[in-house]
Amino acid sequence: MKFNRFGRNSAVRTALLAGAAAVTLPSAAVAQDQDVADSDEEMAVESDDQAMGNVIVVTATKREQTLQEVPVAVSVTSAETIERAQIRDISDLATVVPSLRVSQLQSAFATSYSIRGFGTDGNNIGLEPSVAMFVDGVYRSRAVSQISDLPDIQRVEVLRGPQSTLFGKNASAGVISIVTKEPEFEFGGMVEASYGNYDAKVVKGYVTGPITDSIAFSAGAGWNNRDGYLTNGFNGEDINDRNRWFTRGQLLFDNGGAFKARIIGDYDKIEERCCGVVNVRPSAEIGAIQLLGGQVNDFRNNPDGDVVFTDVDPINEIENYGISGHLDYEIGALTLTSITSYRETSLMADQDVDFTSLDAVTGANIGDAAIDTFTQELRISSDFDGPLNFLLGGYYFDETVDTSDQLVFGDGFRPYADLLLQGATEGTQNVNTLEATLSALNGTNYTGQFFAAGQGFFNNIVQDNEAYSIFGNVDFEIVDSLVLTLGANYTKDKKQIVTDSTSTDVFSNIDLVASGNRAIFAQGLATQVGTILGLGRPATQAEIGAFAGGNPAAFQQVSTGVQAFADANDTNPAVNPLLALTPFQFLPPLQNCPNAVETCSTNDDDWSWNVRLAYEISPTLNVYASWATGYKAPSFNLSRDSRPLPGDFAQLQAQGLAVTNLRPGTRFAEAENSEVYEIGIKGNWAYAGANLTVFQQTIDDFQANTFTGTSFILSNAGKQETFGIEFDGYVRPADSLTLNVAMTYLDPIYDSFENSPVGDLSGVQVAGVPELSAVFGATWDKEINDAGDRIILRGDFSYQSPVQVLNGLTNYIVVDPATGERDFGPARDAALPFTREVNSLNASLTYAFDMGLELTVWGRNLLDDRYISTIFPSVAQGQAISGYPNQPRTYGVAAKFKF
Numbered sequence: 064m065k066f067n068r069f070g071r072n073s074a075v076r077t078a079l080l081a082g083a084a085a086v087t088l089p090s091a092a093v094a095q096d097q098d099v100a101d102s103d104e105e106m107a108v109e110s111d112d113q114a115m116g117n118v119i120v121v122t123a124t125k126r127e128q129t130l131q132e133v134p135v136a137v138s139v140t141s142a143e144t145i146e147r148a149q150i151r152d153i154s155d156l157a158t159v160v161p162s163l164r165v166s167q168l169q170s171a172f173a174t175s176y177s178i179r180g181f182g183t184d185g186n187n188i189g190l191e192p193s194v195a196m197f198v199d200g201v202y203r204s205r206a207v208s209q210i211s212d213l214p215d216i217q218r219v220e221v222l223r224g225p226q227s228t229l230f231g232k233n234a235s236a237g238v239i240s241i242v243t244k245e246p247e248f249e250f251g252g253m254v255e256a257s258y259g260n261y262d263a264k265v266v267k268g269y270v271t272g273p274i275t276d277s278i279a280f281s282a283g284a285g286w287n288n289r290d291g292y293l294t295n296g297f298n299g300e301d302i303n304d305r306n307r308w309f310t311r312g313q314l315l316f317d318n319g320g321a322f323k324a325r326i327i328g329d330y331d332k333i334e335e336r337c338c339g340v341v342n343v344r345p346s347a348e349i350g351a352i353q354l355l356g357g358q359v360n361d362f363r364n365n366p367d368g369d370v371v372f373t374d375v376d377p378i379n380e381i382e383n384y385g386i387s388g389h390l391d392y393e394i395g396a397l398t399l400t401s402i403t404s405y406r407e408t409s410l411m412a413d414q415d416v417d418f419t420s421l422d423a424v425t426g427a428n429i430g431d432a433a434i435d436t437f438t439q440e441l442r443i444s445s446d447f448d449g450p451l452n453f454l455l456g457g458y459y460f461d462e463t464v465d466t467s468d469q470l471v472f473g474d475g476f477r478p479y480a481d482l483l484l485q486g487a488t489e490g491t492q493n494v495n496t497l498e499a500t501l502s503a504l505n506g507t508n509y510t511g512q513f514f515a516a517g518q519g520f521f522n523n524i525v526q527d528n529e530a531y532s533i534f535g536n537v538d539f540e541i542v543d544s545l546v547l548t549l550g551a552n553y554t555k556d557k558k559q560i561v562t563d564s565t566s567t568d569v570f571s572n573i574d575l576v577a578s579g580n581r582a583i584f585a586q587g588l589a590t591q592v593g594t595i596l597g598l599g600r601p602a603t604q605a606e607i608g609a610f611a612g613g614n615p616a617a618f619q620q621v622s623t624g625v626q627a628f629a630d631a632n633d634t635n636p637a638v639n640p641l642l643a644l645t646p647f648q649f650l651p652p653l654q655n656c657p658n659a660v661e662t663c664s665t666n667d668d669d670w671s672w673n674v675r676l677a678y679e680i681s682p683t684l685n686v687y688a689s690w691a692t693g694y695k696a697p698s699f700n701l702s703r704d705s706r707p708l709p710g711d712f713a714q715l716q717a718q719g720l721a722v723t724n725l726r727p728g729t730r731f732a733e734a735e736n737s738e739v740y741e742i743g744i745k746g747n748w749a750y751a752g753a754n755l756t757v758f759q760q761t762i763d764d765f766q767a768n769t770f771t772g773t774s775f776i777l778s779n780a781g782k783q784e785t786f787g788i789e790f791d792g793y794v795r796p797a798d799s800l801t802l803n804v805a806m807t808y809l810d811p812i813y814d815s816f817e818n819s820p821v822g823d824l825s826g827v828q829v830a831g832v833p834e835l836s837a838v839f840g841a842t843w844d845k846e847i848n849d850a851g852d853r854i855i856l857r858g859d860f861s862y863q864s865p866v867q868v869l870n871g872l873t874n875y876i877v878v879d880p881a882t883g884e885r886d887f888g889p890a891r892d893a894a895l896p897f898t899r900e901v902n903s904l905n906a907s908l909t910y911a912f913d914m915g916l917e918l919t920v921w922g923r924n925l926l927d928d929r930y931i932s933t934i935f936p937s938v939a940q941g942q943a944i945s946g947y948p949n950q951p952r953t954y955g956v957a958a959k960f961k962f
């Protein structure tokens with residue numbers, strides 16, 4: 064099958080609409096395949112953790128299956144756990160799932176998920192996550208499309224390891240699947256209000272009930288508002304606040320017959336200031352900022368990081384809305400399922416690029432962006448009585464991304480650049496003299512034009528992405544209780560980008576090689592003519608003119624020789640002193656594409672496989688072994704750092720098409736491919752349960768996005784490998800008391816990453832991934848009187864062992880001015896002292912009246928454990944280092960009424 068063209072009328076969609084996929088199969092092993100893989104199925108979790116363990120009820124086959132019987136590495140968080148732990152969004156979920164890590168960096172958009180240490184960094188809208196997000200079976204192509212408060216949750220599943228054989232797109236590291244409650248034919252609902260420190264206010268409600276005998280509805284809404292836990296010392300505004308709300312409605316048609324339909328519509332909006340940055344290691348450039356009246360947060364004098372300085376509040380405005388239709392039709396032992404969705408996401412993020420109160424550089428890493436996504440999935444499944452069952456499906460994806468970003472110099476940048484320039488040239492140059500020098504060399508008047516306010520970089524990129532996949536699973540019960548599963552997925556992914564960028568930064572548009580060539584020629588000619596004339600000094604322009612007029616042949620010979628020398632040495636830093644000014648060309652032009660060399664399109668495909676053998680030793684003990692591969696499509700660099708790959712750069716130069724000061728970079732990253740070998744054992748007894756997983760997982764060509772202090776470098780890490788052990792279990796020593804523990808051990812290594820931005824990292828441990836993560840929890844749920852009232856006490860402690868947060872800092876790379884050779888050792892050494900350890904304690908106490916009212920006191924991060932989640936090179940501040948502080952202690956009270 065080939066792409067005829069982009070757009071929602073393509074032949075691909077028509078072809079896929081004839082496909083189908085499966086729901087749950089009858090064997091124990093296969094039932095969980097569908098339970099964890101197809102989050103849109105009509106499944107419910109009875110989350111009475113104290114009485115049942117985690118019991119999954121698969122209503123499509125009218126049979127129960129405990130979580131421990133499932134031959135897949137999956138963590139399920141019930142609605143009850145989410146409520147008791149006061150988990151507000153996916154970021155909070157990481158405190159109860161040790162294999163999951165959620166990071167939020169430059170903006171709300173730059174949210175990223177990682178599972179088992181594998182995940183894609185944010186801040187580039189072209190990067191699709193390695194951890195796929197699904198809500199009721201609908202794929203969310205960017206993390207930003209589901210960072211608001213969790214809707215009416217039934218459960219959240221975190222599937223660990225590659226899941227590409229059953230998921231349509233980009234699940235090379237895992238899947239987060241959010242399943243919401245279906246409408247019910249009995250009237251009910253709940254309302255909840257919470258108040259906490261930082262003036263935190265949360266209000267939400269949910270109502271469901273019948274419209275007719277065969278149609279039910281549900282509607283939910285919520286509002287979350289909180290002051291920021293950081294203060295902008297420049298203007299007194301709160302930073303890292305909360306201001307978000309959502310609404311969601313559903314209709315369910317179910318008359319007990321063969322056909323069932325579920326329509327879901329949702330809308331959510333975020334208007335917040337995120338994310339605050341502190342300076343964790345200052346540099347000499349801070350003196351220049353302060354000299355000009357700017358201020359910088361010095362983390363050494365403000366260890367809680369509760370005051371930051373920025374002249375531009377980091378505004379984030381995000382809107383998400385969409386509609387989806389879920390249709391199921393049973394034909395005997397076969398079930399047809401269709402999921403159709405259309406979603407739109409729009410976002411605007413503005414921030415202070417230099418993270419100081421000096422009016423130096425403003426703009427946005429993401430200025431304005433819109434994402435329009437259409438998806439269609441069709442499936443057919445069997446539910447035969449015999450040993451063989453199957454599923455077959457097709458998935459179609461069509462998306463347009465339109466993103467704009469800009470960086471603009473403020474009034475403070477020219478004087479700041481002037482101080483930096485004087486320091487770099489030991490006082491021999493300032494902005495005024497530099498303008499005069501280059502004006503004379505190039506015959507252009509640059510007076511007052513370098514680093515002027517209003518100059519900057521303005522960028523727009525549009526990406527069209529069309530993809531489809533065909534997938535299937537076959538389950539064969541070899542002998543009683545021994546099931547072999549074979550799965551495959553073929554994915555085709557095609558992308559096309561069109562860029563429109565302009566750099567109005569005058570100095571960044573000056574060719575320092577050509578300017579230096581003229582300077583070398585002028586100086587060489589004056590020196591040679593002065594020597595010939597015996598002046599003992601360089602000749603003046605008048606003397607050179609007189610010599611040329613009187614000795615034309617000799618002058619031509621001298622001129623030719625001097626020009627040859629200039630041509631041979633204009634790229635030599637030891638001869639061309641202007642090259643030392645290259646770091647001051649902050650915003651060089653971008654080569655727009657498509658162009659004569661670059662098509663700026665990808666057309667990629669791949670097969671993913673899964674083989675699993677599961678055996679039920681007894682009704683309470685199961686074992687399995689599996690091998691699986693995963694695939695994530697190529698990603699384009701949709702930012703101001705999108706530059707031709709070295710091979711294309713050379714061709715552009717050879718054909719004379721390269722824009723001024725173009726340098727090679729990364730226009731896109733190749734596809735990444737993952738592979739995992741995994742064995743597991745799961746047990747579930749009357750008062751205890753335990754699961755143990757051992758795995759070896761690798762990702763080839765992992766898509767890495769590294770900040771250098773002035774730009775992002777998108778690159779493929781050759782190979783990242785992780786050996787891991789995961790354990791989770793619970794025990795009920797008494798009917799009212801449940802103790803649980805979940806632990807993850809990871810040993811992540813770069814097998815090969817020779818061309819990382821901080822040098823060869825081959826054999827180096829992957830930074831930011833703790834060796835040991837653990838969650839220890841306890842729940843005491845006790846009925847205290849004849850009325851049926853209960854007291855519920857819940858607590859959990861989340862621990863992550865100390866880990867180096869970054870492999871290296873690019874602003875510490877040492878470059879030999881004569882040879883241009885780069886020494887990466889200092890860059891890696893500078894990052895070594897910065898480590899992160901997590902010790903987070905959360906707890907809640909609830910009095911639950913039998914009539915439906917619940918009163919709760921809760922707290923998160925009660926130990927007020929503070930740390931820097933990650934670090935990066937401070938922008939245009941030499942060897943300064945900045946970082947993002949974590950959230951402090953929060954606590955409050957809540958009241959809920961269920962009816």
